[in-house]
Amino acid sequence: MAYRTPLETRLAKKTTKAIVDFNLIEDGDRVMVGLSGGKDSWALIQILDVLRQRAPITFSIVAVNIDSGYENYQHQQLTDACAARGWEFHRQPTTIGAVLDDKLDVGVTPCSLCARLRRGVLYRWATKVGATKIALGHHLDDFVETLLLNLFFAGALKAMPARLVSDNQAHIVIRPLVYVTEAEARGYARENDLPVIGCCCPACGDLGLQRQRVKRLIMELEREHPSVKASMLKAIGNVMPRHLLDRRLNPGRDLQDLVATELEPLGPVPDDVQLIPLLTSRPPA
Numbered sequence: 682m683a684y685r686t687p688l689e690t691r692l693a694k695k696t697t698k699a700i701v702d703f704n705l706i707e708d709g710d711r712v713m714v715g716l717s718g719g720k721d722s723w724a725l726i727q728i729l730d731v732l733r734q735r736a737p738i739t740f741s742i743v744a745v746n747i748d749s750g751y752e753n754y755q756h757q758q759l760t761d762a763c764a765a766r767g768w769e770f771h772r773q774p775t776t777i778g779a780v781l782d783d784k785l786d787v788g789v790t791p792c793s794l795c796a797r798l799r800r801g802v803l804y805r806w807a808t809k810v811g812a813t814k815i816a817l818g819h820h821l822d823d824f825v826e827t828l829l830l831n832l833f834f835a836g837a838l839k840a841m842p843a844r845l846v847s848d849n850q851a852h853i854v855i856r857p858l859v860y861v862t863e864a865e866a867r868g869y870a871r872e873n874d875l876p877v878i879g880c881c882c883p884a885c886g887d888l889g890l891q892r893q894r895v896k897r898l899i900m901e902l903e904r905e906h907p908s909v910k911a912s913m914l915k916a917i918g919n920v921m922p923r924h925l926l927d928r929r930l931n932p933g934r935d936l937q938d939l940v941a942t943e944l945e946p947l948g949p950v951p952d953d954v955q956l957i958p959l960l961t962s963r964p965p966a
């Protein structure tokens with residue numbers, strides 16, 4: 682069965698590559714899609730449904746929405762769109778929005794606490810609906826932005842995993858859109874007439890957020906170097922630990938190696954010579 686449009690073909694290829702590269706979906710899986718109503722989660726559920734109908738393996742899809750409780754959140758549109766497409770849908774109303782308002786001081790970015798709270802609710806729903814995988818709509822742009830955010834502001838060299846087993850080993854979170862750009866996700870949601878709704882969170886779209894700053898930086902770089910995002914994504918999968926400074930990865934050269942390369946060429950080492958100070962002392966300037 683042919684794909685309906687060139688964009689769908691591209692998304693299908695990229696998503697299939699991610700599924701294969703990171704072993705994201707297996708035969709018999711029940712995949713729970715975290716559906717916020719944003720373009721990314723719509724693009725995700727749509728392309729997974731397309732792939733599900735063509736895949737050589739059998740898997741099912743269920744959508745779960747975590748409603749943060751903001752006024753004017755148009756959750757009915759999610760219910761209607763899923764019903765029209767025959768997608769199983771559940772909505773969990775929460776008070777996450779109010780919790781964020783209470784807990785956070787002015788000027789503090791709420792997104793990481795918000796993500797943690799919503800993740801907890803998603804885990805509970807995964808158990809409830811018998812999901813074997815939890816699929817999130819993070820795309821290529823999210824991966825490279827997170828890499829730079831951690832590099833610039835958190836002192837860590839990390840992005841996010843395409844496949845993550847939860848700390849208690851009970852859940853597997855997958856990100857099948859890792860190779861799909863934000864522009865492709867936006868276009869695909871539009872092409873499929875999916876009702877993109879805002880989360881109504883006050884922080885959403887705040888141009889002062891560090892993420893927005895990083896997004897603008899990447900956009901500027903891309904004008905000069907169109908392959909900059911592709912290069913960053915490649916870098917996340919092409920780590921060279923010996924060229925980093927993390928001593929957990931490079932605990933130092935082992936003693937035997939040092940003796941073989943530094944001391945043995947000089948002749949036998951007298952018994953009364955202490956090897957460690959000799960090996961670690963700096964040569965005279």
Ligand code: SF4
Nearest residue numbers: 791792795882884885
């Ligand atoms: S923008 Fe709002 S809804 Fe989105 S992660 Fe941040 S706090 Fe949560």
